[in-house]
Amino acid sequence: MKIIVSLGGSVLAPRDSERVGAHATVIEGLAEEGHTVGAVVGGGTVARKYIHTARELGANEIELDQLGVDTTRLNARLLIAALSERAATRPARDYETAGAALRRGEIAVMGGVTPGQTTDAVSAALAEYVNADLLVYATSVPGVFDADPDENPDAQRFDRLSAGELVDVIADIEMTAGSSAPVDLLAAKIIERSGVRTVVLDGTDPDRIGHVVNTGEHDGTDIVPAESDEPTYWAMND
Numbered sequence: 001m002k003i004i005v006s007l008g009g010s011v012l013a014p015r016d017s018e019r020v021g022a023h024a025t026v027i028e029g030l031a032e033e034g035h036t037v038g039a040v041v042g043g044g045t046v047a048r049k050y051i052h053t054a055r056e057l058g059a060n061e062i063e064l065d066q067l068g069v070d071t072t073r074l075n076a077r078l079l080i081a082a083l084s085e086r087a088a089t090r091p092a093r094d095y096e097t098a099g100a101a102l103r104r105g106e107i108a109v110m111g112g113v114t115p116g117q118t119t120d121a122v123s124a125a126l127a128e129y130v131n132a133d134l135l136v137y138a139t140s141v142p143g144v145f146d147a148d149p150d151e152n153p154d155a156q157r158f159d160r161l162s163a164g165e166l167v168d169v170i171a172d173i174e175m176t177a178g179s180s181a182p183v184d185l186l187a188a189k190i191i192e193r194s195g196v197r198t199v200v201l202d203g204t205d206p207d208r209i210g211h212v213v214n215t216g217e218h219d220g221t222d223i224v225p226a227e228s229d230e231p232t233y234w235a236m237n238d
């Protein structure tokens with residue numbers, strides 16, 4: 001199976017070697033089991049600190065996004081440091097380079113690509129480009145909720161959403177540099193058009209990523225193409 005894992009910066013906790021190592025072990029394990037694996041790494045608190053400081057200094061949103069992109073690439077290098085020689089040696093800066101690495105059987109690693117989006121969109125675009133079977137968003141909350149769960153204790157998690165419904169849920173979240181959303185708007189639109197099977201889950205425990213790949217089971221949110229009622233991927237691969 002071809003899998004793209006989006007590792008939110010909030011999940012990877014860049015200065016925590018144990019956490020980065022644990023995620024690398026899971027990704028490595030999937031590759032050893034014969035899966036083709038690409039990982040896209042977010043910027044986390046380090047990116048947000050840079051963005052906050054540069055915003056105070058008067059930088060515009062594109063400049064702030066660029067700071068964010070550079071930070072995601074640093075974090076991607078951290079993941080590469082924890083992976084074996086099976087991984088590409090540096091973060092791919094475009095989809096063709098990442099796709100070529102996957103074709104060679106390497107674990108491709110990316111950070112950001114261009115201002116105006118987040119690594120959520122990079123993950124969705126890479127998944128579309130390589131025709132992935134599964135896109136996993138490993139984030140810091142256990143799925144997509146009907147409101148920000150960090151601010152609304154009564155927020156309800158969706159077990160399943162169509163990609164179009166996902167667009168509606170996140171449409172009002174602001175798109176400034178460093179903003180937080182479980183999946184960004186561009187990513188949702190790419191998921192909608194590509195129809196790639198997508199799961200959003202709490203990735204703070206990396207074993208949940210391996211578990212969903214191997215069993216199809218998870219406690220997060222399934223994003224399904226509009227025309228499908230049931231996630232079918234795992235049934236197809238039994």
Ligand SMILES: Nc1ncnc2c1ncn2[C@@H]1O[C@H](COP(=O)(O)OP(=O)(O)O)[C@@H](O)[C@H]1O
Pocket residue numbers: 007008009010011042044138139140141143144145146147148149150151169173179180181182
């Ligand atoms: N409807 C929602 N459902 C889930 N999370 C939401 C929602 N709206 C806002 N959020 C926020 O999105 C955050 C996750 O985004 P972010 O911090 O960018 O994660 P990551 O680093 O994993 O990309 C959560 O901490 C949560 O506060």
Ligand SMILES: O=c1ccn([C@@H]2O[C@H](COP(=O)(O)OP(=O)(O)O)[C@@H](O)[C@H]2O)c(=O)[nH]1
Pocket residue numbers: 007008009010041042043044045047064065066067068069072111112113114115116117118119120122176177178179180
């Ligand atoms: O292709 C990209 C990827 C990231 N970013 C910027 O980098 C920040 C941090 O990336 P991301 O939001 O993906 O990190 P995470 O939410 O996972 O910590 C984003 O808010 C954007 O400002 C960007 O402009 N283009």
